[in-house]
Amino acid sequence: MTEQRSTRGLPLEDICVVEIGHSLAAPYAGIILAHLGARVVKIENAAQGDYARGWGPPFIDGASALFHAMNHGKESISADFGDPACARSIRDFIVENADVVLQNLRPGNLDRYGLGAQDLTELCPSLVYCNLGAFGATGPLRNKPGYDPLVQAYSGMMSIVGHADDAPSRVPVSINDMGTGMWAVIGVLAALRDKGRDDPERGRIVDVSLYETALAWMTVPLSDCLAGGPEPTRIGSGSPNIVPYQVFDCTDGAILVAAGNDTLYRRLCNVMDLPSLADDPRFSTNGDRVLNRKVLIPLLEARFAQKPAGDWLNALEAGSIPCGPLQTVDRVVTNEQTASLDILRRTPDGRTTTVALPVSFDGRRPPLPGNTPGLGEHNHLLIRTPAHDRADDLLRQESD
Template sequence: MLTSRPLEGITVVEFGHSVAAPYAGLILGELGADVIKVENADGGDYARGWGPPFWEGTSVMYQVLNRSKSSVSLDLKDRISGGKLHDYIVEKADVVIHNMKFGAMERLGFGSDTFVEKRPDLIYCNCGAFGNVGPLRDRPGYDPLLQAFSGLMSMMGEEGRPPVRVAVSIIDMGMGLWAAIGILAALNERNRTGNGGRVDTSLLETALGWLTVPFGNFLASGELPRKEGSGAVQIVPYQAFIARDGEIMILAGNDGLFRKLAQAIGRPDLTTDPRFMTNAGRVENRAVLLPILQKVLLDRDVAHWERLLLEAGVPHSPIQTLDQVLAHPQIEALSMLQESPDKKLRIMGLPLSFDGVRPEFTVRAPAQGQHNELVDVRPLAAEKVDAAIGG
């Protein structure tokens, strides 16, 4: 039987701030690794202040991305405390992960080459901005900038309207996922050969990875993608429509589903129109078909169309707000929503289960420097720790 904490016994040192590396550290920590988050002594991870909302003096964003970790707070430039952390990594760490600006870790004496000779089995993961080669490698990167630079934002929104970005930090969190995947692959290789090594990923590479299909389409056709709002470039109808009391997403992804959709909404005649008989025809004639469908769907409530589309077997969903999502029985059945050990904070758990068991939320995000004793660094003043905890 699989354990829900398969990384127990692995020690990770995370030099993470904001979202990307902390999300990778969160994944590894939830899977059982001992994750030590290294924060600068002057305020720590600045995501601690990214609010409101705040929970016990620290932003909720920081809380949810840094649970299942310990915190060590120190000045990496300080010879004594920096030296103790360096020794700790050499003696005890299995993985180092960071998303510091390019070259910063090397200047501080914590770059990957620093540890190669002493710890050839150490796995070192760089989470960069534009990558570790090329003319932009020195530039800092942020999720919205990479959504813009990569071309993603050029496709977002509706034609004729300003560009929009994906509301969540999809590139930051995507890089965290790729970092975790790379680290897990490197750990498997180490089990096989005994050797560690360097894992590299970046925000730009992550963004380009998300755009695998659009770039493939462009390179094949030479045509830049249009903004389709909630729709899809290559499938019609495959988007949101406005009903009388709300909005509903309808996905007729093939000709058979389109026939079922047309029948369900009382327009079977659409299936015999030569313009709409195939998906290619519907894509070509979307400007004609979509207003026809919208006019029909606007006449009744979302619940009415849900019932008919469910009976017809057409994929669909109401566009829900977060409160509606949390109230849905499917969310309760999945047990994704978890409570902190003190029952005061609720978060979404890791989207993984092992033999039906999801990793638990057992350790809340640490106060800055709460665990300095792990590397034998002088702890922060008690009053500062108390303030960070909310005491």
């Protein structure tokens, strides 16, 4: 059985969430809420479970490491929505127990089984029901399915990732899936607070989507475009609005330098022994440097290429210039700063190490909410036995 931790003292310890979700967006919202203390009951397809169970290798005890990362500490019920009795049991469980429902199935899918937002909020007016969609609740693409890379392409995000001559590439983490999960949590928490403040019997229907999340990530490029700025181009690790603000190659590695204002730029020129660049009118202000990026960056690249990364980092840090090494993932895992944050945690059964909540309360980070459930491990939550029926009969007789 899945061992669950105590939620005492956590902000959402009295909240029950039903997650009818798969892949990443809804499960990520669910795991955030679980880390905050909520009880999260995950409803999975009876035939194969959440698709993400197979998204590996690596695998841990038959399920992908990705699935463990997104679903530890939850309870799992396997369901066949096409079975009216099963759908009815899930509906009853939600009405009797849930404060929040998260769902990211295709639009209209759950409506066929009486599990959509309108049906459930009519049965349970205090329910907060959150739809996590692909392209939004309105518009010509409202019923179109979507995955993270598709939305990265459609939102313009993919057009600005990489270097000028690269083939199109995606941000190599599911930034829109996970971002949508975060917006779902923000919306749910706002709805829960609103319900408690104004009317404890009034819930909300919250809608978020991958495309809206992508547009939010694209706030600066879109705003630049709306202001009449130039068409954004691929500039690798650099920023379209700040120069120099990117990775530079050294003799034995690469470092990121973030000279985010004019004072830092002049300090950088001093540390690099390039006084002429500090005084050059083409580079006097950040706006000048952005316009003359193609002139300035090669000059800085040539200078950085003359020394090892460690030498540059020491000199830049001594000059109070923001900088850091370009680390690989394996180095991040063993990094002293990572370790000091105690953010990489093991589940109680020791099977999985993953990232804990990136939030602390009074200096304490919430622990992982528990182990990863097996598919349908908690089906007993929906099963009515003859003993249950006999107990109900006794209660009715006593009340009569």
